[in-house]
Amino acid sequence: MAVQAVESSTGSADSAGSSVSLGPAVALSCRECGERFPLGPIFACAECFGPLEVAYDLPTGDPEGLRKRIEAGPNNIWRYAPLLPVPADVADKPNINPGFTKLVKADNLARELGVTGELYIKDDSGNPTHSFKDRVVAQAVEAARAFGFTTLSCSSTGNLAGAVGAAAARAGLRSCTFIPHDLEQGKVVMAAIYGGDLVAIEGTYDDVNRFCSELIGDPAGEGWGFVNVNLRPYYAEGSKTLAYEICEQLGWRLPDQLVIPIASGSQLTKIDKGLKELIALGLVEDKPYKIFGAQAEGCSPVSTAFKAGHDVVRPQKPNTIAKSLAIGNPADGPYVLDIARRTGGAVEDVNDEQVVDAIKLLARTEGIFAETAGGVTLGVAKKLLENGVLDPALTTVVLNTGDGLKTLDAVAPTTGPTAVIRPSLDAFREAGLG
Amino acid sequence: MAVQAVESSTGSADSAGSSVSLGPAVALSCRECGERFPLGPIFACAECFGPLEVAYDLPTGDPEGLRKRIEAGPNNIWRYAPLLPVPADVADKPNINPGFTKLVKADNLARELGVTGELYIKDDSGNPTHSFKDRVVAQAVEAARAFGFTTLSCSSTGNLAGAVGAAAARAGLRSCTFIPHDLEQGKVVMAAIYGGDLVAIEGTYDDVNRFCSELIGDPAGEGWGFVNVNLRPYYAEGSKTLAYEICEQLGWRLPDQLVIPIASGSQLTKIDKGLKELIALGLVEDKPYKIFGAQAEGCSPVSTAFKAGHDVVRPQKPNTIAKSLAIGNPADGPYVLDIARRTGGAVEDVNDEQVVDAIKLLARTEGIFAETAGGVTLGVAKKLLENGVLDPALTTVVLNTGDGLKTLDAVAPTTGPTAVIRPSLDAFREAGLG
Numbered sequence: 035m036a037v038q039a040v041e042s043s044t045g046s047a048d049s050a051g052s053s054v055s056l057g058p059a060v061a062l063s064c065r066e067c068g069e070r071f072p073l074g075p076i077f078a079c080a081e082c083f084g085p086l087e088v089a090y091d092l093p094t095g096d097p098e099g100l101r102k103r104i105e106a107g108p109n110n111i112w113r114y115a116p117l118l119p120v121p122a123d124v125a126d127k128p129n130i131n132p133g134f135t136k137l138v139k140a141d142n143l144a145r146e147l148g149v150t151g152e153l154y155i156k157d158d159s160g161n162p163t164h165s166f167k168d169r170v171v172a173q174a175v176e177a178a179r180a181f182g183f184t185t186l187s188c189s190s191t192g193n194l195a196g197a198v199g200a201a202a203a204r205a206g207l208r209s210c211t212f213i214p215h216d217l218e219q220g221k222v223v224m225a226a227i228y229g230g231d232l233v234a235i236e237g238t239y240d241d242v243n244r245f246c247s248e249l250i251g252d253p254a255g256e257g258w259g260f261v262n263v264n265l266r267p268y269y270a271e272g273s274k275t276l277a278y279e280i281c282e283q284l285g286w287r288l289p290d291q292l293v294i295p296i297a298s299g300s301q302l303t304k305i306d307k308g309l310k311e312l313i314a315l316g317l318v319e320d321k322p323y324k325i326f327g328a329q330a331e332g333c334s335p336v337s338t339a340f341k342a343g344h345d346v347v348r349p350q351k352p353n354t355i356a357k358s359l360a361i362g363n364p365a366d367g368p369y370v371l372d373i374a375r376r377t378g379g380a381v382e383d384v385n386d387e388q389v390v391d392a393i394k395l396l397a398r399t400e401g402i403f404a405e406t407a408g409g410v411t412l413g414v415a416k417k418l419l420e421n422g423v424l425d426p427a428l429t430t431v432v433l434n435t436g437d438g439l440k441t442l443d444a445v446a447p448t449t450g451p452t453a454v455i456r457p458s459l460d461a462f463r464e465a466g467l468g
Numbered sequence: 469m470a471v472q473a474v475e476s477s478t479g480s481a482d483s484a485g486s487s488v489s490l491g492p493a494v495a496l497s498c499r500e501c502g503e504r505f506p507l508g509p510i511f512a513c514a515e516c517f518g519p520l521e522v523a524y525d526l527p528t529g530d531p532e533g534l535r536k537r538i539e540a541g542p543n544n545i546w547r548y549a550p551l552l553p554v555p556a557d558v559a560d561k562p563n564i565n566p567g568f569t570k571l572v573k574a575d576n577l578a579r580e581l582g583v584t585g586e587l588y589i590k591d592d593s594g595n596p597t598h599s600f601k602d603r604v605v606a607q608a609v610e611a612a613r614a615f616g617f618t619t620l621s622c623s624s625t626g627n628l629a630g631a632v633g634a635a636a637a638r639a640g641l642r643s644c645t646f647i648p649h650d651l652e653q654g655k656v657v658m659a660a661i662y663g664g665d666l667v668a669i670e671g672t673y674d675d676v677n678r679f680c681s682e683l684i685g686d687p688a689g690e691g692w693g694f695v696n697v698n699l700r701p702y703y704a705e706g707s708k709t710l711a712y713e714i715c716e717q718l719g720w721r722l723p724d725q726l727v728i729p730i731a732s733g734s735q736l737t738k739i740d741k742g743l744k745e746l747i748a749l750g751l752v753e754d755k756p757y758k759i760f761g762a763q764a765e766g767c768s769p770v771s772t773a774f775k776a777g778h779d780v781v782r783p784q785k786p787n788t789i790a791k792s793l794a795i796g797n798p799a800d801g802p803y804v805l806d807i808a809r810r811t812g813g814a815v816e817d818v819n820d821e822q823v824v825d826a827i828k829l830l831a832r833t834e835g836i837f838a839e840t841a842g843g844v845t846l847g848v849a850k851k852l853l854e855n856g857v858l859d860p861a862l863t864t865v866v867l868n869t870g871d872g873l874k875t876l877d878a879v880a881p882t883t884g885p886t887a888v889i890r891p892s893l894d895a896f897r898e899a900g901l902g
Binding site: 056109128130131134136142159162163164199200201202203204206210213215219220222223224226227228229231232233234235236237241242244245248249253254261325393394397398400401402403437438440442445446449450451452453454455456457458459462463465467468 | 506530543553562569570575576594596597598633634635636637638640644647649653654656657658660661662663665666667668669670671675676678679682683686688801827828831832833834835836837871872873874876879880883884885886887888890891892893895899900901
């Protein structure tokens with residue numbers, strides 16, 4: 035069956051609710067009550083206030099044809115366009131084109147950790163702005179176009195503003211992003227360099243969020259797509275591409291175990307959704323897989339709930355070097371708990387020292403310099419191996435979702451030269467290096 | 469004709485001079501006097517002290533078969549293994565696997581610059597350590613293996629040490645790299661994070677270089693491959709892959725004009741070598757192309773010589789924000805002059821303000837955050853267009869060889885929020901944003 039794509043009649047922001055051209059996406063559906071809504075820039079169920087997600091009419095019935103079509107596609111996420119809420123001609127439109135990042139077979143690391151099966155790092159530092167956020171923002175760009183939005187926006191602690199700025203610049207959209215006023219200069223530069231409007235808000239990140247919610251309801255925010263608010267259902271689907279790529283790069287094979295970071299929990303739930311879709315489409319064999327969630331101890335609401343056997347996630351005040359995961363009240367926390375339990379996985383956390391150790395371990399064994407979030411996933415993988423929860427004989431994929439260049443401060447205090455010497459062979463020998 | 473590969477008998481460091489397994493590479497040849505030497509860890513002609521480069525027995529005669537073989541290869545530089553000094557099974561060995569980075573069609577930028585032809589950015593920020601250096605270091609790793617070296621080394625101002633550290637870690641080699649003692653902390657972290665020995669030398673970069681030359685002649689340096697000294701002929705060949713990728717990504721087509729940065733000048737000369745190889749092999753049509761070299765005004769010895777009509781390059785003391793190009797006495801300067809003149813190109817320079825403006829222009833139009841070297845190439849491209857030297861109607865490729873994240877200081881003073889406001893709609897409107 036071919037991909038269904040309904041043409042948009044107007045393409046204007048007023049078309050919310052009317053049919054738009056977003057490929058196989060046919061509706062939004064409430065994850066709580068199942069109520070369906072026409073595709074539009076909405077994110078909460080009008081019936082029960084539950085979160086909305088994209089529902090599809092996927093191209094079933096010819097897995098071999100679909101696989102060939104994907105493999106003939108571009109070396110970026112748009113090879114999976116038939117499975118994403120984007121128009122069929124998405125690859126021809128200007129977009130930041132993230133994805134198809136390296137799946138690194140980590141043999142050195144496996145040896146060091148005592149893993150006898152295959153161990154892989156899915157390394158998303160190779161994306162255009164060096165984090166997985168490019169995947170989700172690229173979807174939001176297409177949704178913004180479909181709904182006729184002309185400004186792309188977000189609330190951010192820095193990284194997302196950079197990803198939005200870059201994607202908007204390429205797409206020819208205006209961007210106006212919002213950050214707290216007291217960020218480090220490096221993050222401000224990353225958010226500002228792409229030339230869109232960057233507004234620093236005198237307040238905390240919560241204040242920034244509240245302000246953005248106000249703006250969405252105000253005439254000043256008309257025609258604005260907030261990637262992580264009114265475009266969130268489309269945006270979030272970008273994380274499915276991590277699942278697709280991992281399986282394709284394994285030779286259209288499901289891994290046995292995945293270790294995924296948890297911030298809002300959205301990435302983990304969408305990877306699970308992506309894996310289930312591949313099974314349903316016949317692109318991979320239907321077999322069990324286990325999903326493991328990783329948090330930093332200083333922000334571990336989901337891990338705490340998992341260990342206590344709770345279904346409810348109690349919010350925490352974050353205090354960790356893993357700032358990209360520091361969401362104290364993760365919206366998808368309960369869904370993460372469901373998935374970890376359903377698949378036979380777990381949720382675990384590591385402290386900041388273990389995060390730093392894991393960053394160094396990955397750099398030393400595989401030459402990959404991970405963001406703190408990558409230190410969290412590898413640190414948790416190591417802990418779960420030591421506790422006998424992860425099976426060392428199976429095929430395991432650990433996600434690194436960002437780049438160490440963005441979180442230099444985390445490792446700087448403990449990373450430096452082996453020796454400082456005069457430029458002489460004697461000094462070299464005295465330092466025990468010759 | 470198939471690729472010739474002579475098996476190494478010993479694989480030890482003593483095999484210098486004996487036959488080693490480096491794919492189509494058959495000898496080293498002097499660029500000055502043409503004298504040939506067996507493949508080994510040497511870099512200067514024993515007859516005339518001229519620089520040595522790799523000579524090949526390339527797989528001629530079946531361009532269609534070669535093209536298919538390349539296209540079926542991995543999504544990294546090893547797809548071009550039949551044209552590089554590496555063993556035929558290189559893709560199966562652990563290496564950092566750089567390359568096949570994006571060639572971005574820069575339509576927004578073209579519009580802004582008045583380019584009516586096709587304009588592309590070859591964006592090497594997508595490499596594992598986010599610069600083109602991964603390409604050259606990856607070759608050095610294979611040469612080090614072939615010569616039985618167990619330690620990979622270099623003198624560096626930071627970036628190269630990081631690339632060497634990462635590549636050595638993945639390859640399972642020891643690394644010991646040398647930097648001046650007074651680098652910024654960020655660069656030290658990047659050089660140290662991969663866990664090899666990092667030695668800070670109390671002195672300037674020149675002192676570091678002198679010390680490394682001493683070490684090569686000393687028993688303490690036995691079994692050491694210095695990527696930019698005794699492995700330099702192999703290392704330098706990595707830049708050819710930029711030429712291969714650009715042509716393949718254009719649909720096996722030569723661009724009309726290329727704008728390439730000049731540090732030592734090696735990258736530019738090897739790109740020219742790569743283009744000539746593709747023509748000789750019948751992989752692209754034999755037609756003229758023009759090569760343009762780009763320097764920063766604060767370190768413009770080649771540009772100065774070009775404009776003065778000299779064949780000799782007079783050394784300069786560098787003073788520019790484009791630190792990765794700040795080589796005052798570029799070894800390949802005279803070859804660059806030859807190539808620019810032979811192909812009908814030019815060498816031009818821009819000042820630091822123009823470098824920063826070009827970085828911002830590229831970010832604003834295409835969402836690419838370039839290193840200062842990328843600001844130099846785009847700044848020069850802009851200047852050459854304004855002067856009528858670059859033809860706006862032709863197909864032009866501008867290289868960005870690094871990542872803006874590594875040279876934040878260059879843009880930080882002039883890159884910040886549009887406005888700083890209280891979190892209220894009134895304040896938003898007062899700032900003229902609503």
